[in-house]
Amino acid sequence: MSTPTLEKNVAISGIGQSEVTRGTARWPIDLTIDACLEAIADAGLTRADIDGVATWPGPGAESAGFSPVSAAQLQDAMRLRVGWYNGTGETSGQLGAMFNAVGAIASGMANHVVVFRTVYEAQARANSTFANAMARSDQRVELPHAWYAPYWSLAAATQQALYFARYLHESKGTQEQVAQIALNGRRNAALNPKAVFQTPMTMDDYLNSRWISTPLHLFDCDVPCDGSTAIVLSRRDLAVDLPNPIIRVEAVGSALKDRNNWAQIENLATQSTPSPAAMLWNRTDLKPSDVDVAELYDGFSFHSLAWLESFGFCERFEAPAFVEGGDRIALDGEIPINTSGGQLSAGRLHGYGQVHEACLQLWGRGGARQVPNDPRVAVTSTAGGPLAGCIMLVRE
C-alpha cells in the first residue's frame, strides 16, 4: 500500500512580508501584523477567514531577537478565532511550522492558516551585546548549549563551523568554490529592492573578508535583520476559488533519521539534510531535473552546498565543483538558487524569506530577478545540525 501524501491537498494561497531592515523603529508585533495582513489580502481572504496560526520557534528561545513574537501573541493581537494553533521549536527546523499547518489543514482542523516567522536580530544586537549569544560567561548555561558553552562556543558560527570544516575535509572543496554561494547571493540581491546588502561583491572581497571561525569568512554568515514573513496555507479545494494560481504543497521532508543532538548527529559533513530530502523524493513523482528554482537555506553558505547534494542536483561532495564559476546556480543557470539574495545578502528571515521568494518566482512576480521560462516547480529547505526540513511547491 502506498503512503498517503495528503500535503497535496494543501496550497499556498498568499504571501506577505514586512519591511526588512538593519535596525527598525517598529515593534516586532507590528512587523508581524504587516506581514500577515499583506499575506491575507494577497490570498484574497479577510482576517475572519483565518482559522489557524503557526510559527517557529515560539516562546522561550534563548535570545530576544530570535523569536520576538509567539503564535499566541499574534493570535491575540489580531483577535484570530482559530480551530488550531501551534508555536514550537521542537520540530523539523523552521519549516516545521509549515509541516504542522499542513497536517492541521489536511486533517480538517483548519482551512486557512497563517504561518509566520519574525526576526528582530538587528535591533536586538543594537541594544545588547548578548542578543544573539547562545551563552554568556556570567551565567550558568542550560542544556543543550551547556555542552558547548564551556568551550567558548558563544554563537552559532563557531558551533556550525565544526560541521563545515568536516565538509571541506571530505569534499576537498576550495574557498574559491565555496565563495560562489555568497557571490551568487549578492548578485541576485542587487536585483532585489528589499535586500539589506545590494552593493556588488567580488571574489577578492570574499577572500579578504575576515575569518569568523574557520572555514567561515564573514561573508559565509547570514545577515541579522528585522522583519517578518507570513505565508497563508489553505485547503487546496478552497484555494481554487482564490485569486492566486494554486501553489500546491507537492511534498514535505520532515524526517530526522539522525540522533537529535547537535554534537552526536551521525554525519557531521552533511548534517541531517539527507533524510528529509529522501523523504521528499519518496512523496512525489517529480525528479531533481524537474525543479526550476531552489531556495536553499543559507544561514551559512555551506548549508546551501549540503542541500544541493542532498536534493540530488549533484553527487555527494561534488557541490563545490558544481558551483564553480557560478553559472549553474545563476538566475539563468541549470538550477537557479537563492534568487532573492538569500539570507547572506537579502537578510536572515530564517527560512521564510526562502519560502516567500519561491512563491514570488512561481507566480512570476520576481521582477528584475525573475527566473526565465515560467518556473513551475520549486524546492526550499532549512538546516543546521538536526533542524533540517524541506518542501516542494508546484504551481498549477
Added chain:
Amino acid sequence: MSSRRPLPVLTTNTREFWTGGAHGDLLIYRCQACGHYIHPATHFCPSCESRDVAPEAVSGRATIASFTVNHQQWEPELEVPYVMALVELEEQADVRLVTNIVNCRIEDVYIDMPVSVLFEQNDDVWVPLFQPRQAP
C-alpha cells in the same frame, strides 16, 4: 582566553561528566549488560535495551573529528584565536565530545589528530579539555 569560561548548570544526567575530573576521570555512562557507551547519559541502552547503565572512567584517548579556529571576539575580554573541536572517544567513535584543544600550536591541529584528556577546574566544574597525545 582571559574572560571567564561559561559554565554549565549541573543536572542529574551531566553532573558526573563535569565533576569526574576531580579524581582525574572522564566519566561516560556505559551499559553494564553489553558494554555500549551512552552519551548524553540515560539509564537505557539503545543497543540492547538494558536499563543497567552506570558511569565508568574511559581512557581519555580520542581523535579529532573536526575543529574550527575561532577568530571572532564574541565577548570583550575573550582572547582569540582558539581551537574548538569535536573529538571521538577511542572506546567508541560515536561518542563525541565538544572541547577545546590546548597545549598545542593552532597551526599544528588537524582532523584525525590523536588527543588525550586533561581537566581544568572552574569552581565545581572540571572541564574536560584535550591536548596532543604526545604533549610537550
